[in-house]
Amino acid sequence: MKADVTVIGAGVIGAQTAVQLAERGLKVVLVDPGPPGGEQAATYGNAAWLSSHSVTPPASPGVWKQVPKWLRDPLGPLSLRPAYLPKVLPWLLRYLAAGSSEAKLRQIAGELRSLLKDAPQLHAEMAARAGVPELINATSGLMHVYRDRAGYEADGLGWRIRRELGITCEEIEAEELARRQPDLAKDYGFAVNVPEAGQCLNPGAYCAALVAYAGTMGARQIAARATGLRVEGGKLVAVETSQGDISCGSAVIAMGARSAALAAKAGDRVPLESERGYHVTVEGGANLPGPTTSVMVGDRKVVVTRLSTGIRCAGQVEIASPDASPDWRRAEIMRTHLGAVFPGLDTSEAKVWLGLRPSTPDGKPVIAKASGAEGVVHCFGHGHVGLVSSARSGRLAAQLVTGETPEIDLAPFAAGRFS
Template sequence: MKADVAVIGAGAIGAQTAVQLAERGLDVVLIEPGSVGADHAASYGNAAWLSSHSVVPPATPGVWKQLPGWLADPLGPLAVRPTYLPRSAGWLWRYLAAASTEAKVAAIARHLRSLLIDAPRLHAEVAERAGLSHLIDATSGLMHVWRDREAFQGDAFGWKIRREVGIDWRELDADEIAAMQPDLSRDYRYGFLVAEAGHCRNPGAYVAGLVAYAERLGARRLEARALGFMQAGGRLTGVETSQGTVACGAAVIAAGVRSGVLAALAGDRVPLESERGYHVTVEGEDVPGPAIPVMVGDRKVIVTKLAQGVRCAGQVEIGGIDAAPNWRRAEILRKHLAEIVPALDTKDAKVWMGHRPSTPDGIPVIGTASGIAGVVHAFGHGHIGLVGSARTGRLAAQLAAGETPEIELAGFSARRFARRAAEAA
């Protein structure tokens, strides 16, 4: 098989990249072993937020004090499986170090803002071209609620950082929240509305629809697993797959949590870990739920009304890619959902677990590979892979097509990890 560009992985990132390349008239092969838009990918089961304000990394200064709790409470909102600690210790160390000062967090926020600033609009535009406008609500706004103003103080640091990078929001009192969210528990009496943000109405269908659009433009799919790269004189000549070789001059690594192995083959060792997350979804078009997607501060969960029902998503579990899901975590989410939306019958909620592909600093890896010219990295989006996919797809396509990327990418380079390792040595 021959192509101009091979895209490895058909999650949100690979799908957006394939669309951008196909729209340029390039010959694209999309390599993906699973069904497109299906539940094996993180892009299927996320909370569907197009949160252009998600610029604060998961770790913040002082969070290391909570490490003993993460190990002791296997069902806490963030937990590390003790048996997996030896394998994750290096990543965890970098995770804590990356955000150890306010200045470091502010720098991360500036990078993420440059990636996400107009994400809802970018999604609306690509969805319109793909005939998927019904799946994107770029103007819904997103809401954050707390029990009262005092409870908000625990999260105030992140909002200060957001303010510094130009994010705006409207403060809400109990009456305003009740008027805007009639189905929400009255326990939540203080909130913010971030008007610039939006959401997707069905992330799995969105990814599948984007891939179908790329195919209408001429992209081809190869049901296979990418295994490695072929090169001549340091330049890419092809991608080896479980179904033979794809001869190509450029390839984009967008294989989610499994991207690290491929990146290493292309010359970059990237610390990539799964932040395992869960959801429960109560299916039904007319079930009660939030009119505006909502993050509930004390429970650290997001509740979003989707086209197919109401979803409650959250939790971070560091336990590796291969361990079986701990469905007691989903049961915790189900209980949260029942209390957040009291009128909702949650007994038949469907459960899911997926892998956020996470770098320790919360910044994705977007850029050219160090070892093989023609290989482009587009992975490591952690908590922001759906919202970040629209611009990442553009950037990956620009790099693969030899164009100048539309934003400065130095802070997203895989080489930042090599530099830090060298500095520490």
């Protein structure tokens, strides 16, 4: 098989990239053993936030002091499989270091903002082109709810940094919150609304629609696993797959949490781990009790979102091998939180899911030309912000493939920043 470009991975990053390349008239082959946006992909089960304000890395100054408490708390947001600790320790130390000072946080926030700015609008435009405008709500806003103002002030640094970047954050007192979120438990008496943010109504379906749209422009999708890169004279000549080689001069590595091995074959060793996350989804229609605007629950560290298919509660960071079996007790924690935050919702029947956030230690993706194989472009490691950032990330990957000038400075997203 021959292509101009092989896109490896059909999660939302690969799907957006494939569309951008197909729109530029290139012959694209998209390779994934699973269906586009299927349950194997982090894209399928995320919290659906198009949070252009998610600019700070997961770690923040002093967060390490909270780690023992979180690990001991049976309903806590963090878990770690002890057997995996020796392997993951260097990554964990870098993860904590990335958020260890205000200066570092401000720098990363500015860099991530360049990637996330205008994301809801970019997604709305893309969804319209793909024929699924109903899957994006670019004007929903997103809400962070707290028990009281003190809870919000404990997160003060993140909010200060957002405001410094020009992001509007509306403070909402108890009475107004009860009016705006009538189904929310009355334990929550303070909130911050971010009007510029939006949400997707079904991330898996959105991803599948993007791939179908790329298909209308000639992109081919094959069910295969990429196994290697054939590089001759420093240039890519083929992507090796379980269904045979695809001859091509360019390839984009967009395999989410599984990207590191091929990236290394293209010359770049990237510290990539999976921050495993869980969700529960109560299926049903618009009459289910739940949020009016999607909420991040400050003290429980979960997001509750109303999707076209039901109410989803997503969260948890489980540090374990990507191949370790799911610990469904972590999903049960999601169910407990969901029932506590929206007490009118019957959570007895809920679908559970585990997914792998593809995470670098500094919370920023790698979007870069590979250093050891001309023609290979990296676009992976989007961690907690892969859905929201995907519209611009796909465009950037296409710009790198075609030799256009990237629309933002890509130095902060270089693969070499870890060496």
